[in-house]
Amino acid sequence: MFTDTSISERELAMNTSWLVETHGDPLGVIQLLIKDAWERFELDTMMLSMNGSTKPRLINDPEQLYKVNPFKPLMTKNAAKYLPQVLEDIPDSRVGVVLRPCEMRALVEKTKREALPMDRVLTICFDCLGTYPLEDYQWRAERKGSPERLAWESLHFARQGGIAAYRYRSACQACRTPIGQGADVNIGVIGLPVRQKILVNTRDSETANTLGREESISEEDQSLIDQRDYIIARLLQRGSNTRQRLAENLESILPRDLDALLHLFERCGECRECFDNCPLCAADYPARDELGLYAREDVMQWMISCAGCGMCEQACPNHLPLVTIFSQIRQQLIESIDPASQIH
Ligand code: SF4
Ligand code: SF4
Ligand code: SF4
Structure with missing residues (x-):
């Protein structure tokens, strides 16, 4: 039932998945990873929607990527809506786009209806730890002292699958899957001890090689992946139960x-x-x-x-x-x- 979101034996055999050490700083490592992808894939610009801003924005200098935080629990726009215009406005550019899973799903559906030049797009999708309604987000960020602290709270509970879902937007409570998948590069944090390791998974082995794939998965890594799969299965079941409950109510x-x-x-x-x-x-x-x-x-x-x-x-x-x-x-x-x- 959950095979589409777990790391299959085939993916492991193809060497398209590996764990990356974070040395206590998952966010720093993720920012470096995005910067590295920018350089290796020779991008000209990157589009981000998940940084707490009220609409997606473009970054033209990879040095600014230290500001990127894919775990800020706020989503006000779906980036998939804006990508076609960006591609039209800057023809011949190579564009990176950082997406939440529901943005990635929307982009996949969009490409079925619209002819987008996806050959010049690098998609990067993150596990999503959920988002608050705007007022709730602002109130909580203020209480915590900063949006960064609020984002860190979400990341802190990644191993358990995130924090209590009932506080989130109803879309997040009922999310079909919050797992980063289907992009060129997918980053996994859910179910993992993020202060030690995060998961990288790529569309194919060519992308993995360009990204400088690390060596094969150890036995210890495999047990972390098994634990992640277990947490994912629980999350998906919770989402399914929530959808049914909301519909019944x-x-x-x-x-x-x-x-x-x-x-x-x-x-x-x-x-x-x-x-x-x-x-x-x-x-x-x-x-x-x-x-x-x-x-x-x-x-x-x-x-x-x-x-x-x-x-x-x-x-x-x-x-x-x-x-x-x-x-x-x-x-x-x-x-x-x-x-x-x-x-x-
Ligand atoms: S469902 Fe709501 S947003 Fe949509 S057209 Fe009706 S009133 Fe407007
Ligand atoms: S939930 Fe569905 S219908 Fe609503 S904005 Fe997202 S993709 Fe569109
Ligand atoms: S939890 Fe799901 S619906 Fe909510 S922002 Fe994340 S991917 Fe989108």
């Missing part, structure tokens, strides 16, 4: 199917906040007819490809539980296409 008010969702959008009128903040939507997608009604087929595809990032819910002026609504409808649609699939 809201059952009487949720749109029950795609048609009910289309009716909901009809009632929303000209509000397009969820569309405008979704990395998968565009001005002409989902399409609308002359009466302002959304095309059923487009909304269906949108739901199926939903990355579960929660940017829609965060933007909804009516505070609708869109993560739960979309997740239920996505599940229904996928099961109707393939009755054997169980994606709770």
Whole structure:
């Protein structure tokens, strides 16, 4: 059930996964790793959304990477929405992009619909330790003394799988998987003793070699990976339980199917906040007819490809539980296409 997020024997045999010593400073080692990737892959710029800023920003000087902290527990925008424009604005550049798992999922879905020049993009995806709603984040950061301290609190509990999920955004509580995967370079911290070691996993052995892969996994490393897999399995089960619980709690008010969702959008009128903040939507997608009604087929595809990032819910002026609504409808649609699939 969890094989897509654990390190398979095949990956180990292909030497695309290895553990990196952190000597008590995981963040410092991660910043060096990103800087090293910048140099080895000859990047011109790097896009980051996960640094506590209110929207993704570009870094043009690798020396500034010491400011990067992928574990700040705040997400206000999904970087996948902005990458196409960045690629258009700076043609012929090699661009690195640091992503959370839900941003990576959105980017994968986007590339199915849009022809993006991914050959000049290096994707780096991190395990995600969860994010707070903005006000909560600001309040907590103030209480801790700085956003950095708050981020360190998350990292401190990485080995146990992060801190209590009920404080996070509902998207994070119900996250399908917070594991960094599917990118050119994936960095793992969940389930690991981050003051000692973190995990690096690459798309293929060529990427691993360019990155200067370290030597093979020792027996001790293997037991850390087994422990990580165990924690990941527990996290995924918790996410699944949360999705079911949220759906049950809201059952009487949720749109029950795609048609009910289309009716909901009809009632929303000209509000397009969820569309405008979704990395998968565009001005002409989902399409609308002359009466302002959304095309059923487009909304269906949108739901199926939903990355579960929660940017829609965060933007909804009516505070609708869109993560739960979309997740239920996505599940229904996928099961109707393939009755054997169980994606709770
Ligand atoms: S939805 Fe998942 S991947 Fe995205 S910010 Fe929340 S925990 Fe992280
Ligand atoms: S519909 Fe919402 S949760 Fe899904 S990808 Fe778009 S913004 Fe994220
Ligand atoms: S953001 Fe909320 S109110 Fe606006 S269209 Fe989406 S669901 Fe409707």
